[in-house]
Amino acid sequence: MEICSEHASLIVETAGAVYDSLFYISYKGDNNFVLRNSKRAKVWESKADEFVNRIRTISKRIENAGFFEKLIFHMDDIIDALEDVVFFVSLIPPVNISRKILKSLEKMAVIVLESSREFLKTVYAYQCSTQICTPDEMQAFFRSTAHVISLERTCDEAFRETNRVIFEESADFKEAMLARDCTKKIEDASNSLMLAAFTIRDRAFEAHIWEGY
Amino acid sequence: MPENILGAEKNITEARMLEFGNGKEEYASKESFGNKGSILVGMSSLGIPVPPGFVLNVSVCEDYSKNSRHLPDDVANLLRQGILFIESVTGKVFGGPPPLMVSVRSGAAASMPGSMETLLNVGLSRNTVRSLIARTGNPSFAWDSYRRLIEGFGRIVFSQDPSIYRNLLNSAIDAAGIPEEKELDYMELRELATKYERFFFDESGRPFPEEAYEQLEIAVRSVLDSWISPKAKEFREIQNIKGVRGTAVTIQTMVFGNMDLKSGSGIVFTRNPWIGDKLSVTDFRLEAQGEDLASGSRAGTLGFELGTAFPVVYKKLEGIGKELEDHFRDMQDIEFTVEEGKLYILQSRNGKRSPMAALRIAVDLVEEGLISSNETLRKLGGIDLNSISVQKIRTDKPILAKGDSASSGVAIGKIAFSSEREKSYAPGEAVILVREILISDDLLGIHASAGLLASSGARTSHAAVIARQMSKVCIVNCRELKLDPGGRKCNIGGKEFM
Numbered sequence: 001m002e003i004c005s006e007h008a009s010l011i012v013e014t015a016g017a018v019y020d021s022l023f024y025i026s027y028k029g030d031n032n033f034v035l036r037n038s039k040r041a042k043v044w045e046s047k048a049d050e051f052v053n054r055i056r057t058i059s060k061r062i063e064n065a066g067f068f069e070k071l072i073f074h075m076d077d078i079i080d081a082l083e084d085v086v087f088f089v090s091l092i093p094p095v096n097i098s099r100k101i102l103k104s105l106e107k108m109a110v111i112v113l114e115s116s117r118e119f120l121k122t123v124y125a126y127q128c129s130t131q132i133c134t135p136d137e138m139q140a141f142f143r144s145t146a147h148v149i150s151l152e153r154t155c156d157e158a159f160r161e162t163n164r165v166i167f168e169e170s171a172d173f174k175e176a177m178l179a180r181d182c183t184k185k186i187e188d189a190s191n192s193l194m195l196a197a198f199t200i201r202d203r204a205f206e207a208h209i210w211e212g213y
Numbered sequence: 214m215p216e217n218i219l220g221a222e223k224n225i226t227e228a229r230m231l232e233f234g235n236g237k238e239e240y241a242s243k244e245s246f247g248n249k250g251s252i253l254v255g256m257s258s259l260g261i262p263v264p265p266g267f268v269l270n271v272s273v274c275e276d277y278s279k280n281s282r283h284l285p286d287d288v289a290n291l292l293r294q295g296i297l298f299i300e301s302v303t304g305k306v307f308g309g310p311p312p313l314m315v316s317v318r319s320g321a322a323a324s325m326p327g328s329m330e331t332l333l334n335v336g337l338s339r340n341t342v343r344s345l346i347a348r349t350g351n352p353s354f355a356w357d358s359y360r361r362l363i364e365g366f367g368r369i370v371f372s373q374d375p376s377i378y379r380n381l382l383n384s385a386i387d388a389a390g391i392p393e394e395k396e397l398d399y400m401e402l403r404e405l406a407t408k409y410e411r412f413f414f415d416e417s418g419r420p421f422p423e424e425a426y427e428q429l430e431i432a433v434r435s436v437l438d439s440w441i442s443p444k445a446k447e448f449r450e451i452q453n454i455k456g457v458r459g460t461a462v463t464i465q466t467m468v469f470g471n472m473d474l475k476s477g478s479g480i481v482f483t484r485n486p487w488i489g490d491k492l493s494v495t496d497f498r499l500e501a502q503g504e505d506l507a508s509g510s511r512a513g514t515l516g517f518e519l520g521t522a523f524p525v526v527y528k529k530l531e532g533i534g535k536e537l538e539d540h541f542r543d544m545q546d547i548e549f550t551v552e553e554g555k556l557y558i559l560q561s562r563n564g565k566r567s568p569m570a571a572l573r574i575a576v577d578l579v580e581e582g583l584i585s586s587n588e589t590l591r592k593l594g595g596i597d598l599n600s601i602s603v604q605k606i607r608t609d610k611p612i613l614a615k616g617d618s619a620s621s622g623v624a625i626g627k628i629a630f631s632s633e634r635e636k637s638y639a640p641g642e643a644v645i646l647v648r649e650i651l652i653s654d655d656l657l658g659i660h661a662s663a664g665l666l667a668s669s670g671a672r673t674s675h676a677a678v679i680a681r682q683m684s685k686v687c688i689v690n691c692r693e694l695k696l697d698p699g700g701r702k703c704n705i706g707g708k709e710f711m
Binding site: 009012013016033036040044047116117118119120121124125140144 | 343346347348349350351352353390391396398399400
């Protein structure tokens, strides 16, 4: 689980890069920052791949191998989708993107960043719970898991709203395609975050971790 | 009675320790609780959003000095009592999950910007970093907070060479291929913290203190020691500060401007401190701690004005600025932090201003009915009104470079790249101190110079405030100024100077 928490931390970094890049574009900040973020996200994804391989190697020798393989599968999907978004966002600056579309994308980025942070909290809380678990830690676990799940619904609504804005606002093919790719990948990441959170929650119930409380 | 505070005659306390931040209506005299402490207690009484905390009476500092720098017997209990109060208000635990972190600040009855010490993030350790990540879901922020704590303790408490910490930081920035520390990721920050811990151990011969109460006691001692430090003594001598008993110690819940992109720190002057007009002046930086701006190490973001990024917070800040100005009946210099979109006021004081601004503000305050004519004359007592002038350069030559004006005027002189170099010039020779950043440690250099020029830093930093107070021409954040690392020459807008 320690390796999973490292992977989840990289997810947070990459989700942060999505938000930071859109924010900088929105406030006409430094374009180099956006390009740097894209390169950094690629590095984070590579590091995350190393963690995935380590989990897959270790899981052959440990109990609950199925749980870890399923969890890391979803986590791998999350970071892949987010890295794609950072790349797509780095293509935005030369395109004269509509302010309304940019704001809608920013809104989605905030949701996926929040969801990533809540997921990291879930991973940490699960680690506590596998050792000695206090009622506060148990509550923290359920709170963060529930939050990731509800944020997926919020992201789904924002995805539909952003698509509506794209169709209403965009008169340019490049702009529409780029914005559409960004929304799709953010929605994918949010969906995988939910699946990963479900995986951890199900495992917690199966293992009767909360017995005694 | 606290100066200029309406209604201050109510509930003045002389307790050894005073809590604030939970809506108690209480007033503390600045003689007993320092300017900062008395103002925090006052603001809390007004319902201004102040992070909860407590202040140790100046008498603790007096006893500490009398007692050959031994903490008085009651201090340990006062600290525990105060921390228990903060824990009860915030729901956090000092040294445990969820971790409570506090700042430990100095504050005398006289304003001494940047000349005494402050320690931040006290209560955090390698163990509690984990809890902080679990609480915030933000590993970069947690590791950044921890490495700042180690640096603060190393530099301030253990007098370790700050340039080593800076070099370690610069190496991390270079290795990551990024221009600024705020772009470091959690792995790089964790590695940096480990290097800081190793350096701390090598230099002090002991590991970094892990236990929260031990950190707190060390920090309190350090703040009390800073009252008698050479820097503070020099400041009091230059500013002719006499009859001040010592420093109070303020221990306050940390709020974080570097938590995420919905966070930041800034300084706002409720009126323009250079020319005195009624428009407020704000320096704000996203994802930064207040200390970054005040110490001069980072400039305010010019492109990301607070009003654009956080319109609701900006409106609220304007309202609070007006309330504080009405309350203190003077232009205010307010330090604030936005944490996850929520505004906190850290400090408010009468803002330092140029003589021209002092005159204009005084006249406006009378016209607005905030102060009487007699009070105005008293406020302007130290200013030679006949000497107020506006200087401008008339030349056909092109402008070499631009920066942020921290104190306006015209200065001509030889370049000095350090305060030490400045001393080698003949007495009376005009000198311009040129630095990468201006820090309040340059006090003597600032005092001796005709003007100051820095390639980075904020116009609201402590050093810039001191320059303005001393009527020195000062430009900061001059991006076209490149200093030679050897400190022997500089390049301004493509032209070399030695």
